[in-house]
Amino acid sequence: GRNVLIVYAHQEPKSLNGSLKSVAVEELSKQGCSVTVSDLYAMQFEPRATRNDIVGCLHNSEEFNYGVETWEAYKRGGLSSDLIEEQKKVQEADLLIFQFPLYWFSMPAIMKGWMDRVLVQGFAHEFPKCYDSGLLKNKLALFSFTTGGSKEMYAKGSISGDIRYLLWPMQHGIMHFCGVKVLAPHICFAPEYVSEEKRKEMLVAWAQRLKTLWKEEPINCSPEWYFK
Amino acid sequence: GRNVLIVYAHQEPKSLNGSLKSVAVEELSKQGCSVTVSDLYAMQFEPRATRNDIVGCLHNSEEFNYGVETWEAYKRGGLSSDLIEEQKKVQEADLLIFQFPLYWFSMPAIMKGWMDRVLVQGFAHEFPKCYDSGLLKNKLALFSFTTGGSKEMYAKGSISGDIRYLLWPMQHGIMHFCGVKVLAPHICFAPEYVSEEKRKEMLVAWAQRLKTLWKEEPINCSPEWYFK
Numbered sequence: 001g002r003n004v005l006i007v008y009a010h011q012e013p014k015s016l017n018g019s020l021k022s023v024a025v026e027e028l029s030k031q032g033c034s035v036t037v038s039d040l041y042a043m044q045f046e047p048r049a050t051r052n053d054i055v056g057c058l059h060n061s062e063e064f065n066y067g068v069e070t071w072e073a074y075k076r077g078g079l080s081s082d083l084i085e086e087q088k089k090v091q092e093a094d095l096l097i098f099q100f101p102l103y104w105f106s107m108p109a110i111m112k113g114w115m116d117r118v119l120v121q122g123f124a125h126e127f128p129k130c131y132d133s134g135l136l137k138n139k140l141a142l143f144s145f146t147t148g149g150s151k152e153m154y155a156k157g158s159i160s161g162d163i164r165y166l167l168w169p170m171q172h173g174i175m176h177f178c179g180v181k182v183l184a185p186h187i188c189f190a191p192e193y194v195s196e197e198k199r200k201e202m203l204v205a206w207a208q209r210l211k212t213l214w215k216e217e218p219i220n221c222s223p224e225w226y227f228k
Numbered sequence: 229g230r231n232v233l234i235v236y237a238h239q240e241p242k243s244l245n246g247s248l249k250s251v252a253v254e255e256l257s258k259q260g261c262s263v264t265v266s267d268l269y270a271m272q273f274e275p276r277a278t279r280n281d282i283v284g285c286l287h288n289s290e291e292f293n294y295g296v297e298t299w300e301a302y303k304r305g306g307l308s309s310d311l312i313e314e315q316k317k318v319q320e321a322d323l324l325i326f327q328f329p330l331y332w333f334s335m336p337a338i339m340k341g342w343m344d345r346v347l348v349q350g351f352a353h354e355f356p357k358c359y360d361s362g363l364l365k366n367k368l369a370l371f372s373f374t375t376g377g378s379k380e381m382y383a384k385g386s387i388s389g390d391i392r393y394l395l396w397p398m399q400h401g402i403m404h405f406c407g408v409k410v411l412a413p414h415i416c417f418a419p420e421y422v423s424e425e426k427r428k429e430m431l432v433a434w435a436q437r438l439k440t441l442w443k444e445e446p447i448n449c450s451p452e453w454y455f456k
Contacts, residue, residue: 011278012292047275047337050239064240065420067376103344105401106334109275113337131387148295159359161451166397173333173394192293223389227455 001032002214005093009040009100009111016146016191016199021099023203024144027210036089040110046082047113053080071121079120086118095213096141096180098170102148105166115174124178134179140218141175143167144186144206151189163187164226172221181218229260230442233321237268237328237339244374244419244427249327251431252372255438264317268338274310275341281308299349307348314346323441324369324408326398330376333394343402352406362407368446369403371395372414372434379417391415392454400449409446 006024010017021037028035038045049066051058058064059072073079079087090096100107107115119125125134147154147163154163163185171182186209188202219225234252238245249265256263266273277294279286286292287300301307307315318324328335335343347353353362375382375391382391391413399410414437416430447453 011294014291015293041276041278044276047341048269048272049331049336049338050269063242065243066239103277104340104347104405105397106340108277109337109341109344110277112332112334112340113275116331116337119332161396161400165393165451165455166401168389169333169394169397172389177332223393227393 001034002094003092004028004033004035004095004097005089006035006037006097006099007040007111007114008037009098009108011041015101016188016202017099017101019203020144020146020188020206023207024097024099024210027207031211036093038086038089038114040114045110045114046117047110049113049116053083053117054078055080067121070117074120074122083117083120086114087120087123090118090124090136090139094139096139096175097144098141099144101146102166107145107170119174119178130177130179132179134177137179137181139180140183141171141180142183142186142213143170146188146191148192149190150193154189162226168226171219172226176221182221183213183216184219229262230322231320232256232261232263232323232325233317234263234265234325234327235268235339235342236265237336239269243329244416244430245327245329247431248372248374248416248434251435252325252327252438255435259439264321266314266317266342268342273338273342275338275344277341277344281311281345282306283308295349298345302348302350311345311348314342315348315351318346318352318364318367322367324367324403325372326369327372329374330394335373335398347402347406358405358407360407362405365407365409367408368411369399369408370411370414370441371398374416374419376420377418378421382417390454396454399447400454404449410449411441411444412447 006021008021012018025035025037051064054069054073055078059069070079098111100111124136129135149160152158153160156162167185175182186206191199191202234249236249240246253263253265279292282297282301283306287297298307326339328339352364357363377388380386381388384390395413403410414434419427419430
């Protein structure tokens with residue numbers, strides 16, 4: 001049985017994002033996977049990277065450097081308990097699914113805060129252990145999200161550009177940097193502007209994809225995939 | 229006298245980001261500009277997009293939709309006071325400067341939260357008033373940031389890709405979407421790995437650029453600039 005961590009960022013359980021999350025829990029559990037959900041809004045997850053993330057004394061209290069301090073704190077087991085908890089979930093996971101509505105060509109701030117705070121140096125990467133040799137290698141990640149704009153608006157040559165352009169920072173800059181292999185994104189375009197029936201089809205399509213997910217090959221996470 | 233809003237996200241006033249912010253306040257004030265700073269960490273700015281952003285009753289309390297609710301709340305003057313405050317600053321500004329350390333190919337979560345929460349529909353955009361006809365047209369924006377990686381790592385063909393790739397969501401997806409014209413970014417590469425003297429040169433170069441900033445032409449914010 002594989003372990004899956006779903007990092008989920010939507011305020012409303014009845015939203016399409018909420019349903020997509022539930023579908024994933026159900027389908028993957030049915031397959032025998034052990035599924036954990038970090039429901040960021042429900043947890044009131046803290047997105048701000050501050051001194052509170054370090055328990056006890058600072059390495060250099062004269063000039064606070066978040067990257068250095070969390071690295072040092074990680075090594076001595078001095079990160080705040082919410083971060084240790086999330087890191088444990090990541091460590092145990094074979095697959096990370098990020099489920100969210102696209103906010104401003106990216107993830108909502110609460111999820112960006114999860115990235116900023118959980119993936120600390122020493123845990124997720126440690127130069128030169130980055131990209132293909134990142135510390136989270138042998139894991140998979142999948143970005144599953146909804147958009148406001150339509151598929152046509154996110155086509156190459158359209159005003160919002162190819163949807164792949166905006167995946168670069170998330171898939172390559174974060175996940176690939178940590179050594180995680182990236183599966184093709186799962187995108188539900190403009191669910192607010194389609195019929196209830198269409199939305200149901202979106203849920204069915206997601207469940208369907210999950211049935212054969214473990215047979216998928218990761219994308220080739222290089223500029224060609226994004227900008228070719 | 230022009231109005232400038234500096235949205236600033238660093239925990240440490242003694243950091244290079246802190247100094248870059250101070251240099252901008254000083255130089256622009258000297259020019260006769262009126263400069264306002266939103267010091268996000270000092271303000272303990274809330275990055276999470278939640279129901280708390282709406283004062284009073286919801287438009288649809290059965291199923292919470294953040295985009296719809298903040299749009300409705302904006303129209304009836306029912307956004308939370310911290311958002312109204314930030315929107316006032318944006319409204320009055322001719323130029324927005326975003327000063328931050330690059331976190332994971334993007335801005336820190338606390339600044340992403342500023343984008344998510346402040347730039348609500350009705351205020352910053354209102355379909356089809358987006359991109360060149362966005363509601364914040366006639367304003368300028370400039371992203372000024374520091375990186376962990378070196379300039380060489382962010383060159384085309386290098387592992388981290390052209391630095392312009394990661395500017396797409398921020399400059400085009402956010403600012404251009406709201407109608408704001410974008411000035412060339414100001415990037416200080418890897419200040420933690422250079423000498424104190426080099427860091428001082430970075431501050432001087434920033435002050436120098438600001439002296440002739442108002443004569444600059446905005447970039448052509450289209451895919452060619454980013455991915456050509």
